[in-house]
Amino acid sequence: MLATTPKPPYYAVIFTSIRTSYDKEYIETAKKMEHLASLQEGYLGHESAREEVGITVSYWKDLESIKHWKSQSDHLLAQQKGRDKWYAAFKTRICLVERDYGFEREEQT
């Protein structure tokens, strides 16, 4: 469930949001965008969670891939609806992942 990403460097897009309203269309659009993003050239993975704040981090090969996905036509429509209806506030941060490290518990056998 944690994204499996290659050795750095690669890119992360941190999208944090406060939702204002919540409807069926939001859920459907969010699912559709998640799926569409995963089909894009340069997509590496994503992680998402929401409590008071929603955080979605998507991982990308390079800036070109991020730019391309930002301007994808269905995604542009979803972004507009986000501004019009669903979000009270959001912030997008484009980041170069310079280093990573992790831990995975070994199975008890």
Added chain:
Amino acid sequence: MLATTPKPPYYAVIFTSIRTSYDKEYIETAKKMEHLASLQEGYLGHESAREEVGITVSYWKDLESIKHWKSQSDHLLAQQKGRDKWYAAFKTRICLVERDYGFEREEQT
């Protein structure tokens, strides 16, 4: 509730985790670490949410601040307990935030 960060460049640490067990000590330690982090030199803010995956993003002035917080003594103890008890898996990604943009709904008056 979204972190207010200065104009890039600055750093983000994306910590994603899968929890294994959940106890009173975890909650207390998480709260204490959140507070302690906020007191560190170079701390700029943080955002956090958990569903299946937990995501905490903290923002920092520079790599030096991140390194200093990583080696803070109470934090070292918490990291060890995380590996011993609380986490099935985690990943830490150190990122240079190159660009950001956002949206905030104007109040209807």
